[in-house]
Amino acid sequence: KAGVTQTPRYLIKTRGQQVTLSCSPISGHRSVSWYQQTPGQGLQFLFEYFSETQRNKGNFPGRFSGRQFSNSRSEMNVSTLELGDSALYLCASSLVQGTKETQYFGPGTRLLVL
């Protein structure tokens, strides 16, 4: 099976702009989670979607939003970009099997905000 894919891989934006990142999960996986990775804060959970519904959300401002489509593909949006939003944004998909939800990560989208 193909792995998790994310587009674009690299992105440069300026402060105040908005950005949309895309994630295609592994075929058959219905859960998609998003994480932000920075050198200072490490890997932090943003939100998780399952069957087009957000089930859980991390401690990020409302400028960070997401959605999931009927084919399980997901997008996340960051509005009014700030310098501190520069990070690697990772998407992970999982096949929910009871309480064991192994997540498989994509390569990430590296966002640079100038």
Place this chain on the structure above:
Amino acid sequence: GESVGLHLPTLSVQEGDNSIINCAYSNSASDYFIWYKQESGKGPQFIIDIRSNMDKRQGQRVTVLLNKTVKHLSLQIAATQPGDSAVYFCAENSGYSTLTFGKGTMLLVSP
């Protein structure tokens, strides 16, 4: 909030040595733990997982140990190779596909 943390930020070993990477977690209710390997420029790669009803699980060259009494996880890599050089993260499943990650340990393998 509760978090997962690592004791050592960097571990340097010689090729062929066994490596041990440690992790402490604080949520005693966590029932599923995962180790990931992240190479430069890539996303985290699943290595091995363990449920809380187990204390040991083995994979190919890797073993994960879980000590629930002291809330400690470790990843053992046998016969470490240069290709094992990466950052290793432990993570606990907080439910609904939400992972809480440790800060990571960089493993450096010298030939």
